[in-house]
Amino acid sequence: MEPVVELVDVTKRYGRAAALDGVSLAVPAGTFVAVMGATGSGKSTLLHCAAGLDRPSHGRVRLAGRDITRMREGRLTRLRRDRVGFVFQSYNLLSALTVRQNVLLPSRLGGPRGDLDGVLRSVGLDGLASRPVGELSGGQRQRVAVARALITRPAVVFADEPTGALDPSTGATVLGLLRDAVDRDGVTVVMVTHDPGAAGFSDRLVLLRDGRIVADGPTPDPVAIAERLRAVSAAGLAGAGRAA
Amino acid sequence: MRAGITAQALRRHKWALLGPTVTQCVASTVITMMVTTAASLGAAPLSPAQRAAVEATSVPEAAVAFALIAVYMAILLVGVTMNLAIARQLRDIALLRAIGATPGRIRRSVALQAAVVAVPAAGLGYPFGLGAGHAWVGGLTQHGVLPGVVAYAPSLAVLPMVIGIGIATSVLGGLAAAVRPARIRPARALTEAATRRPGIGAPRALAGAGLVVAGVVLSAVVARQAPERAGENAFFVMLAMCVGVGLLGPVLLRGVAARVRPFSRGIVRLAVDNVAAASRALSGALVPLVLVVAFALVKVASHTTPAHRTGLREPAGELWTDYSGTAVYCAFAAIAAVATLVTGLVGRQRDLAVTRLAGGTRRRVLAVVAWEAVLVTATALGLAAGIAGAVLVPVLRSAPYVPFGYLLAGVALTAGVVAAGTLAPAVALTRGRPVHVVAAAVE
Numbered sequence A: 001m002e003p004v005v006e007l008v009d010v011t012k013r014y015g016r017a018a019a020l021d022g023v024s025l026a027v028p029a030g031t032f033v034a035v036m037g038a039t040g041s042g043k044s045t046l047l048h049c050a051a052g053l054d055r056p057s058h059g060r061v062r063l064a065g066r067d068i069t070r071m072r073e074g075r076l077t078r079l080r081r082d083r084v085g086f087v088f089q090s091y092n093l094l095s096a097l098t099v100r101q102n103v104l105l106p107s108r109l110g111g112p113r114g115d116l117d118g119v120l121r122s123v124g125l126d127g128l129a130s131r132p133v134g135e136l137s138g139g140q141r142q143r144v145a146v147a148r149a150l151i152t153r154p155a156v157v158f159a160d161e162p163t164g165a166l167d168p169s170t171g172a173t174v175l176g177l178l179r180d181a182v183d184r185d186g187v188t189v190v191m192v193t194h195d196p197g198a199a200g201f202s203d204r205l206v207l208l209r210d211g212r213i214v215a216d217g218p219t220p221d222p223v224a225i226a227e228r229l230r231a232v233s234a235a236g237l238a239g240a241g242r243a244a
Numbered sequence B: 001m002r003a004g005i006t007a008q009a010l011r012r013h014k015w016a017l018l019g020p021t022v023t024q025c026v027a028s029t030v031i032t033m034m035v036t037t038a039a040s041l042g043a044a045p046l047s048p049a050q051r052a053a054v055e056a057t058s059v060p061e062a063a064v065a066f067a068l069i070a071v072y073m074a075i076l077l078v079g080v081t082m083n084l085a086i087a088r089q090l091r092d093i094a095l096l097r098a099i100g101a102t103p104g105r106i107r108r109s110v111a112l113q114a115a116v117v118a119v120p121a122a123g124l125g126y127p128f129g130l131g132a133g134h135a136w137v138g139g140l141t142q143h144g145v146l147p148g149v150v151a152y153a154p155s156l157a158v159l160p161m162v163i164g165i166g167i168a169t170s171v172l173g174g175l176a177a178a179v180r181p182a183r184i185r186p187a188r189a190l191t192e193a194a195t196r197r198p199g200i201g202a203p204r205a206l207a208g209a210g211l212v213v214a215g216v217v218l219s220a221v222v223a224r225q226a227p228e229r230a231g232e233n234a235f236f237v238m239l240a241m242c243v244g245v246g247l248l249g250p251v252l253l254r255g256v257a258a259r260v261r262p263f264s265r266g267i268v269r270l271a272v273d274n275v276a277a278a279s280r281a282l283s284g285a286l287v288p289l290v291l292v293v294a295f296a297l298v299k300v301a302s303h304t305t306p307a308h309r310t311g312l313r314e315p316a317g318e319l320w321t322d323y324s325g326t327a328v329y330c331a332f333a334a335i336a337a338v339a340t341l342v343t344g345l346v347g348r349q350r351d352l353a354v355t356r357l358a359g360g361t362r363r364r365v366l367a368v369v370a371w372e373a374v375l376v377t378a379t380a381l382g383l384a385a386g387i388a389g390a391v392l393v394p395v396l397r398s399a400p401y402v403p404f405g406y407l408l409a410g411v412a413l414t415a416g417v418v419a420a421g422t423l424a425p426a427v428a429l430t431r432g433r434p435v436h437v438v439a440a441a442v443e
């Protein structure tokens, strides 16, 4: 089957430094991928390039069956609106709007009309639809963000540290919502995280170091994830030590 | 309707629209004042001899030209203030772009905000304009420029026109300000809103340098024209140079900061670094500030230099017409400068609070802001003197002369404008407890 997200030899440079250096990655439909790595290793950059929020300096990107490498901005925006959902760590919502208005934003912007009540119920926010999001707790806000990401029934959801600002049990609830979307609706999730526990919800683990993929395989249990992370960053430190 | 949802989403930043609102209000005041004055002259019951005398004063032409200039200034200054307002919205715009708002939709929503702002602003400016027109016509008759039979005749028919011009100028200014944020990649906007990188792109640098160079060349061309044409054209040449300076503003301010930095310590060093870091927001205020000072310098010097050289005094009435018109424009630009400075400072409320949490007393924080004001004032004065010189030297064919007292008053007024736009809001913004400000600002 054709991958939902595909990066081929993607490089992203800021000035002379490469935040991503020849990354290739193919994600089949209905997979939950976790991307991990030390700070500055290029995780967010990878996510931005894969989601069409930024353009690589070199390489090709396919998203939801389309080549977006040189797609015009207007078409790319509509593709994101109709086929892609986003959950960021913070600043996910427009605080001037209510829960309902935030969740309905993609459809107000011309995207597919979704089932508001259904999606609010599935994330446990029924009854809060008319509340201004400024009054919600951090965990509730992330659930609003997940609801907004899922309401258009997207092919893929990109999440950048979606539980970074939450306590472990609230975080687990939010991750459970993403996991359900994968299992129930066949949504693909690509999630950046620092937390081995969060990565434990995924099917596949991709490890980045200095803009390159250094490991890619089925997700082990959280203890093994933490060990692998340590091994990768220790290797990075040793490498830096040698270079110095 | 569809542009409505994005405009609604951005309404959190309502106060940031204060700048464009105030600017548009003053523009409407000036346009009302000038148009009603011209209309009053046309409607006055004058004998053919009186009418010929009025035409000879060139007040009717001046009023029309002034109204036209106000339109240009409104587009420019609404653009500048709208630019600042949008900078505050960048993160929300990035989010909207990520989840599906096209660049066109962002542009439309910005234009819509600008248009919505224009209606009440024009409505408010209209009565002010009637008052100003009344006072101006009164002054012109009192100083014997116009015959006593000319009475000020306010007209309600002007109101729809003023509102229409207000909407059109606001939308143009808003569209100009929306070009970059609408085109920026969402990922870039997300990081840029967090870091506010001060650099400017090559196109902006080229456009700025091009405008300044073109201004210098054109002022030499304009100097060869007939005096009446030259006066008006020189204004547009000056406007071009001010825009150029505004485009180059971040680079210029960082240049000034880099020069001063080695000689600074403590609070002054902090102020120098702040000016460099906030150079983008401050460059918005440079446009109207430089415009005010350069305009006033050119007007005053073009009267005082010949008087100084020849020892002859000009007719008082004529002088009064020119100086009162100049005062109107200087007030216009000064108010816009205050509005941009206030917008910039309100946007830094959280930074001020963090500085206090990090151990700065309120007095020290205010001292830092005061030093920033000194740097901005000095930069604006220097640039304005340069621009005024470029305009004046070819016309006067000699070094411009301005009496020392005038210069002193000019420096004091400029410093006053900058202080009103920075120190006054800083005093108000540092009144509460810093912890509350920081807590409220966290999303």
Ligand SMILES: Nc1ncnc2c1ncn2[C@@H]1O[C@H](COP(=O)(O)OP(=O)(O)OP(=O)(O)O)[C@@H](O)[C@H]1O
Pocket: A014, A018, A019, A037, A038, A039, A040, A041, A042, A043, A044, A045, A046, B188, B191
């Ligand atoms: N807009 C930018 N301009 C310049 N450099 C950038 C920009 N964005 C990212 N970088 C650089 O690219 C590299 C990768 O950044 P990225 O944000 O992808 O890291 P990350 O893995 O997401 O880190 P973190 O875990 O801290 O979020 C870093 O060295 C960063 O400094």
Ligand SMILES: [Mg+2]
Pocket: A043, A044, A045
């Ligand atoms: Mg990151």
